[in-house]
Amino acid sequence: MTTPDPSKPLTAAAVLERCDELASHSSLPDGLIERVYLSPEHAAVNALAAGWMRDAGMATWQDAAGNQCGRLEGATPGLPALLLGSHLDTVPSAGRYDGILGVLTAIAVVERINADGRSLPFALEVVAFGDEEGTRFGTALLGSRALAGTWLDAWWELTDEAGTTLHDAFVAFGLDPAAVTAAARTSNDFVGYLETHIEQGPVLEENDLPLGIVSSIAGARRFQITITGKAGHSGTPWTHRRDALAGASEAIVAIERLARDADLIATVGHLEVFPDAVNVIAGRAEFSLDLRGRFDADRDAAWQRIEALLEEICSTRGLHVAVHQTHAAPAAHCSDRLRGVIAAGIRAADRSDDGPAPLELLSMAGHDAMAVAHLTEIGMLFVRCAGGVSHHPDESVTEPDVASALDAFEAAVLALADGHTLQDPA
Ligand code: HGY
Ligand code: MN
Ligand code: MN
Numbered sequence: 001m002t003t004p005d006p007s008k009p010l011t012a013a014a015v016l017e018r019c020d021e022l023a024s025h026s027s028l029p030d031g032l033i034e035r036v037y038l039s040p041e042h043a044a045v046n047a048l049a050a051g052w053m054r055d056a057g058m059a060t061w062q063d064a065a066g067n068q069c070g071r072l073e074g075a076t077p078g079l080p081a082l083l084l085g086s087h088l089d090t091v092p093s094a095g096r097y098d099g100i101l102g103v104l105t106a107i108a109v110v111e112r113i114n115a116d117g118r119s120l121p122f123a124l125e126v127v128a129f130g131d132e133e134g135t136r137f138g139t140a141l142l143g144s145r146a147l148a149g150t151w152l153d154a155w156w157e158l159t160d161e162a163g164t165t166l167h168d169a170f171v172a173f174g175l176d177p178a179a180v181t182a183a184a185r186t187s188n189d190f191v192g193y194l195e196t197h198i199e200q201g202p203v204l205e206e207n208d209l210p211l212g213i214v215s216s217i218a219g220a221r222r223f224q225i226t227i228t229g230k231a232g233h234s235g236t237p238w239t240h241r242r243d244a245l246a247g248a249s250e251a252i253v254a255i256e257r258l259a260r261d262a263d264l265i266a267t268v269g270h271l272e273v274f275p276d277a278v279n280v281i282a283g284r285a286e287f288s289l290d291l292r293g294r295f296d297a298d299r300d301a302a303w304q305r306i307e308a309l310l311e312e313i314c315s316t317r318g319l320h321v322a323v324h325q326t327h328a329a330p331a332a333h334c335s336d337r338l339r340g341v342i343a344a345g346i347r348a349a350d351r352s353d354d355g356p357a358p359l360e361l362l363s364m365a366g367h368d369a370m371a372v373a374h375l376t377e378i379g380m381l382f383v384r385c386a387g388g389v390s391h392h393p394d395e396s397v398t399e400p401d402v403a404s405a406l407d408a409f410e411a412a413v414l415a416l417a418d419g420h421t422l423q424d425p426a
Contacts, residue, residue: 010111010112011403013399015108018052019100021048022088033094033095034090034091036160037066037131037135037137038172043173045088046062053070056070056072057114064175064176064181065130065183067146068127071124072123074119074121075121078123081122081190082194083126083372083376084125085126085368086101086103086196086368087099087128087132088128089129089132090135091133093392094391094392094393095395098198101197101402102196105409106195118417120413121419122417124413134222134327137160138222139155140329141329141370141371148375149181191416193369193375193378193379194378195367195379196381196383197380197381197383199212199382199383199385200363204384209358210398211358211404213334213342213379214334214342215333216332216333217380218363219328220327221291221292222325222326223288223289223323223324223325225248226286227244227310228283231283232280233281234278234281236281242318244273244284246317247285247317248287251321252268252287259291262301262305263294263298264292265290265293265364267289270288271286274286288326291303310323329370330370332373337379341412342379342412343358344415345411349411363380367380383401383404
């Protein structure tokens with residue numbers, strides 16, 4: 001473990017070393033990264049993060065939903081906190097910065113402020129959320145929804161690939177399902193939430209910028225779509241076929257076309273075919289759909305058109321379609337006040353008070369901030385990532401950009417503390 005020298009602020013190099021250390025806690029072999037909620041890997045990285053939080057001067061605890069938390073008191077004990085954080089879980093075959101960079105940036109900034117002996121008009125809390133991606137149980141933002149007090153008991157029966165329920169996974173992790181509401185915080189606990197995250201898109205790189213301000217986060221809905229036909233011999237004549245995979249394929253391409261025309265993003269990332277044999281017509285095809293847009297109303301209107309499209313394709317082909325929504329998160333808008341302090345932070349980091357206003361951009365990727373927005377104002381700092389690549393082992397950032405992000409995030413926290421309610425970035 002990197003044991004920082006308290007006499008000097010945690011550097012970008014040290015933060016990147018910690019990203020590498022966390023990446024080694026994976027359920028996949030050969031250097032691939034997967035770390036899911038309530039897994040042994042989750043427990044291991046919580047312990048590492050807790051140690052780094054303590055090195056930064058924070059008191060630490062794991063909350064009732066398995067989120068790793070830390071707190072540094074402000075000028076007087078018990079003040080509401082500025083919450084900083086992101087997530088430590090990953091998708092399968094992930095990169096090593098999505099979420100992780102945000103948690104480590106938050107810890108490093110608290111360490112810097114603590115080392116400077118600054119006492120702020122609010123406490124600082126850092127949270128490492130345990131399940132932003134929803135990789136294991138299909139429903140995302142479980143950790144941040146527990147903190148926001150929006151946990152749903154219906155989730156206890158969600159199962160993972162092995163058939164383990166969320167309830168049983170909680171117990172195996174050492175948590176008490178009946179106590180999950182103890183993780184819920186209130187609006188009075190916080191003065192706001194700030195998250196640093198890689199952009200997971202190409203805009204900053206295309207504008208040759210290391211950092212940007214998130215204006216809002218697109219709201220996503222996820223579905224499991226099952227198309228049923230009739231399995232049969234691959235020699236069956238065209239007149240007698242009810243091919244579920246052909247129907248699903250036509251639907252997937254039609255959904256893509258509809259989403260493009262509606263300025264939305266639709267992704268089918270999972271497809272299963274039954275009985276899945278080279279000389280058998282597919283009797284059943286199950287696929288996922290992740291649908292997101294800047295505005296919920298546009299997304300929801302498009303979803304109604306997609307449902308009609310599915311019915312039309314299936315009735316033409318003599319197929320049946322069933323739809324099950326597995327996740328829904330409303331779009332979240334970053335507050336003027338916190339967009340202002342992020343802008344101040346970026347200007348301070350690149351010492352460009354008279355330069356162009358920092359770039360504001362929409363996040364098509366979802367974030368824990370969407371869930372925390374239920375409790376308090378949110379603000380996000382974006383960091384350039386090479387080619388906009390994410391959810392892939394090639395995900396990468398540069399040390400200078402991480403150094404800028406550390407300086408900007410620290411300056412944003414201090415700008416909030418100084419009470420500057422800066423003008424919104426132009
Ligand atoms: O799905 C998302 O947008 C996020 O990366 N979990
Ligand atoms: Mn992600
Ligand atoms: Mn993320």
